[in-house]
């Protein structure tokens with residue numbers, strides 16, 4: 090087989106998110122964020138992520154604010170990247186990364202409404218300069234599941250349209266301050282999360298059990314779409330060379346059988362959970378199937394006509410997404426498989442991770458082809474990887490994560506095959522560069538990194554960093570420009 094390689098200027102690296110790895114939750118004037126109140130529950134069933142793991146309702150939110158008790162707020166310490174960034178960035182270079190996708194903590198930059206924290210700006214500049222010095226290009230996400238607490242308490246996050254202006258105020262500061270460090274930007278992380286969790290996706294707190302909760306989630310989402318469109322415009326005004334994208338959790342699903350009923354069911358599932366989001370950020374119009382679905386679900390959105398113009402006028406510059414797994418959907422699904430946030434059925438042709446995420450490298454090629462066929466916009470895969478409960482092998486002083494090498498190898502090969510199919514792809518950052526706290530389960534022991542961090546679910550350990558076998562392998566792939574994938 091022909092040994093396909095990465096195109097020139099291809100961004101290859103790793104990803105992370107401020108709330109999951111920075112720690113230092115109250116250092117140098119940082120304000121609290123909604124992530125600081127999520128906690129790890131040792132009794133959690135890893136394979137059954139229920140809504141309470143990603144959503145806070147009014148009662149549970151009030152409870153955690155008033156009675157934090159001895160809850161394990163793992164995001165508050167993360168892996169202390171805030172203080173150890175120099176060492177970590179050297180490790181990023183050592184594993185061959187030429188690109189690092191991370192996020193900025195809004196609550197660091199704006200600890201209170203209208204207040205700009207200069208210390209935070211100076212700190213991020215040091216980090217970004219260190220990346221530059223190590224030949225690592227940045228991709229920066231403006232908001233990755235960590236809205237400032239004040240935004241939630243004063244406005245109920247994006248449930249209020251006021252959040253649009255607040256987001257733009259923040260975006261203006263960071264785009265202006267950091268434009269010389271970063272060309273590729275992203276608005277919201279996995280914007281489709283909001284339809285599952287107003288808290289995680291939009292910084293909103295809903296009344297438990299309210300019939301109108303789903304309507305409120307989609308209303309918040311509408312405000313986010315408007316904010317996303319406006320931030321595209323803003324970025325271009327600040328510097329026409331900046332590229333602004335939006336980030337989705339790509340949902341890939343196959344019909345459970347070739348029964349046309351199952352094909353139809355799967356199409357509906359993809360429309361609502363996947364296609365809709367890409368349509369909104371690329372074409373800026375609510376698709377017919379979604380309007381029909383809103384009617385069926387008795388969801389009435391307040392949409393002001395000026396919003397529709399803004400949406401239409403400001404499509405993203407590139408499309409980015411996370412891709413971890415696929416599922417199946419059909420009329421009668423015998424068994425449900427657990428998943429990140431999207432629940433589908435088990436596919437007998439695929440194996441799954443310990444958390445039930447079904448591994449499907451070919452699905453990545455399918456997703457890439459579908460998206461490029463539809464929108465002809467460059468793609469960037471900003472998250473892809475496998476979470477495993479693993480331990481450093483002291484005896485041999487290594488972590489032989491050959492399962493991760495297999496996972497990454499097969500996905501990267503399919504990415505190259507998609508490029509060979511004609512898809513334009515700017516880059517790929519694996520989730521993650523370095524072990525950090527999980528988004529769904531808040532565990533440290535669900536590890537994704539190329540670099541190991543010696544900390545447990547309770548924040549205990551030396552915090553030492555060591556390169557896993559996958560990290561060494563990643564370097565050989567980077568150095569050979571992908572050729573070694575095919576050996």
Ligand code: BGP
Pocket residue numbers: 106109278279338411429472476520526527528529530535
């Ligand atoms: C995505 C999020 C990330 C991340 C990843 C893995 O949904 O954007 O923040 O953590 O999934 O998920 P988890 O950490 O729950 O295993």
